Amino acid sequence: MADVKVLSAEIANRIAAGEVVERPASVLKELVDNAVDAGATRIIVRTENAGTSLIEVSDNGSGMNQNNALLCLEQHATSKITDASDLDAISSYGFRGEAIPSVASVSRFTILTRLHDDLEGTMIQVNGGEIASVEKIGCAPGTCIRVAKLFYNVPARKKFLKSQRTEDFHIQETFIQMALSRPDIHMELHCDKRKVFNIPPSQDTRTRLSSFVSRDQVKEMMEVDYQEAGISVKGLCSRPGLARGNSREQRFFINQRPIIAPEINRAIRNAYEGIINKGQFAPCILYIEIDPSRVDINVHPAKREVRFREPQLICQVISHSLELALRQLSGSQQKLVAPTFLNPAIQVTSSRVSLSLDTAKNLSENNELNKQQAEARKDLTSVNVDSQISHQNSVDLTKSEAVQHPPRKEEVNPVPSSNAPQVNPAQNEVPESKPEIQSTSIEKKEFSHGLDKLDIISFYNSEYLICQGDNGLIILSLKAARERIVFEQMLNNYRSNIDHTQALLIPVSLELNHSDSHLIEKYHSQLSELGLGLRHFGANTWLLDSTPLSFPEDNLFGLIRKIIDLLHHSPESLKRDIHLNLAKTICKATSSHIKFNETSSEKILLELDKCETPYSCPQGRPVFINISDNELKKRFGRN
Ligand SMILES: Nc1ncnc2c1ncn2[C@@H]1O[C@H](COP(=O)(O)OP(=O)(O)O)[C@@H](O)[C@H]1O
Ligand SMILES: [Mg+2]
Known part of the structure; x- marks a missing residue:
């Protein structure tokens, strides 16, 4: 067997990229996460050829000085945590310091960034992880990151990308999740120079959701607002007539982070048991607030999966919040005009x-x-x-x-x-x-x-x-x-x-x-x-x-x-x-x-x-x- 040696930063970055950057949509997610963490109130996303030619995210957040802009290209460089104890209660989207160097290692990557108080900004160009140029430049305050030719130097990875339509679908889905997670931020998505979404800030979930699903559907959804055991659940849930054949419209956010959590899908299923057919899924959008120390988001580099310290309690509280919401419409003849059949009320199981x-x-x-x-x-x-x-x-x-x-x-x-x-x-x-x-x-x-x-x-x-x-x-x-x-x-x-x-x-x-x-x-x-x-x-x-x-x-x-x-x-x-x-x-x-x-x-x-x-x-x-x-x-x- 050959001698043991430490891998170069370049190879290490590419390996990390394998986990962090699965497809163009994951790049978009990481860049938007960073923009939100930088305190942006407006984020504009542009893609070309389903993100394979270009993914560009510009924000009006804090921006970086030249030093920090160079540092963020290093692996495990982050401004979001400083010591191990911070991992126990993470409140930012990022914390692993992996995304920027990983993405930069598999693309032609440009950072344009300027602090609000500085007169000029910095532009850094990176090709496949190698810094090609660093220069001072006049630009707007905030940060704009351009990822061109994604996977140009990893052909094996490129081969695994799906059709343009599928990748575009993932881009839009990811954008929708991000936009729903932070209704207070103005967000735009342009695909191939076509404006797909332009979502002004709104604290009202119905208004924001109406940008992505029909107004009629949103009107038919019921308010969820419940707190128990230090867990707050807010959002909207649908009546049975709106049930779907898949769970795509069941969206959950833990402390504003979009997550995948099969146990929450299960909690929803329990709440709707006997109200909708088996194999159907009730669209729900649930914002769950919980002390960050009660949930571990450091499960996977993509940070979509989480581990709850008390999974059963979370599910019970969510089921209960939905049961109470489903009760709201009981007793009004108004519901006889529901789309397919009538509104649900609670059912005791x-x-x-x-x-x-x-x-x-x-x-x-x-x-x-x-x-x-x-x-x-x-x-x-x-x-x-x-x-x-x-x-x-x-x-x-x-x-x-x-x-x-x-x-x-x-x-x-x-x-x-x-x-x-x-x-x-x-x-x-x-x-x-x-x-x-x-x-x-x-x-x-x-x-x-x-x-x-x-x-x-x-x-x-x-x-x-x-x-x-x-x-x-x-x-x-x-x-x-x-x-x-x-x-x-x-x-x-x-x-x-x-x-x-x-x-x-x-x-x-x-x-x-x-x-x-x-x-x-x-x-x-x-x-x-x-x-x-x-x-x-x-x-x-x-x-x-x-x-x-x-x-x-x-x-x-x-x-x-x-x-x-x-x-x-x-x-x-x-x-x-x-x-x-x-x-x-x-x-x-x-x-x-x-x-x-x-x-x-x-x-x-x-x-x-x-x-x-x-x-x-x-x-x-x-x-x-x-x-x-x-x-x-x-x-x-x-x-
Ligand atoms: N859009 C941005 N605005 C300001 N700072 C940014 C931006 N994107 C990245 N950064 C800085 O770069 C660092 C590294 O980013 P990243 O690799 O995504 O790791 P993480 O988000 O886990 O810290 C961040 O901690 C942040 O300080
Ligand atoms: Mg990040």
Whole structure:
């Protein structure tokens, strides 16, 4: 083996360039980062041939004197940190002192720079890392860096560049990220002498985002503004109708730094679970502020990846902030004009419940919270009474199934004697207290979405309602609506101490085989908590003696068999968020189990109106779609 020797600065720079400078867009990012760190209020970016011929970034920031301009070409030369302890709390974009020498080593590189108080500036030209000239020159205060012929001396690297269109796309994407990260800075992008973006400063996220996505889309987004555990989350999140097939429009900024963080994508997915379809992504723009010592950005030279000291807490706070934001639009008929279907409201999932435990712990000394919880409990009582009353008028299911359901207790005594919660045998088996209900995310409110005011035009194909809304036609899937209603009732049962079930006057006896009985035994306590009261009656026999309020009434035995079949096939997903997934499975079983008629469907509309999130079924599919008058006109070519 040859002797060990220290590599020359030139080779070291080129190696570093391999990591820092992946493509023209990464050069742009590094140069804009530097301009922002230099305190610029205006940054102009120009590119030619997708950055391969030229990337130029000029700023009106601090500028440099000649000494510093020469020094910044040296590896690990930086003005942003001085000792190792600074690494624990970095507030500038740069700190590694790598970008300038790396880029200069793989291009024809020019720095033009001038301090504001100096009369003249400096121009330094560098070819492939070698300084070619240094001269005094008259120029504007600030810095202009020109990177020409990128990778001219690294042909292997050049070969890996994608088509001009792809590289231009990356340039624009990077520019958008930078512009969104610092709304206070005026930014321009010119590609091949064409002005692509000219974004004046604006502290308003909506205004800045409107430069990059349609105004209509921005209008449809909801404000996020939440703080917890020293973490602040602000920005915008979209309603379900705006969901996309990829996560490109999910943008996050930690302390104004654009980052990639799969855990934040996951937190968003959790918040939207059950509201949008699987495989869809809700556009969000989230500005997260956190003490810099709680996040490590020194993970990769490109500084897009970060490591959180408390990743779970961050995700919980983000999920919670979105849940609260999604709640905002609930209760206004305005949402019936939403683009594809309606606005979301919050939906309680078991993952949220666990979040809430943490949340409650963090906030346990907060009196305001205690007050809110007391209010929430009061609300819960009134909702329960309401639900009971609504059940008395409840859906008339067709009696076509072979096995008739046993009469309900309420049918014997239809008016609840007091506001006190109902007692039912299954409830007795549920532990007295459910700690989860001490959370902020389960305040139970009475919801009204204006669905009760829709004019029903027609009952179609035994499973749809066609209605007239404030702004056009609304087509509602009764199956999806019924699933949503039962789903919320089950989760309400689980999350509150108030009973949202009805006891069966004559319990249904279920004689099962060994494996089915074993399965029921396994999920018995969770099923009871959701409102399906099952009692073991010896050997493989179980008694069903209560169900959620709006549960189907016909052929309960058949329905439980169906639930068991589905449970046998989905053991994996049930390991996580067990209550949520059980409730989803049960709803899935009920959907093909119910027949609708005109009277029952009107009542479904009333019950749906009281749901917290009436817009999607528990699997995330829409409950109704809205075809606006404008859209109708468009389709008929009349606009
Ligand atoms: N546009 C600019 N305006 C003023 N100073 C700059 C500019 N670009 C680079 N510099 C100086 O050059 C140094 C080296 O830059 P760079 O190689 O990107 O490393 P880092 O940003 O990590 O410090 C910076 O620390 C800064 O002092
Ligand atoms: Mg830098």
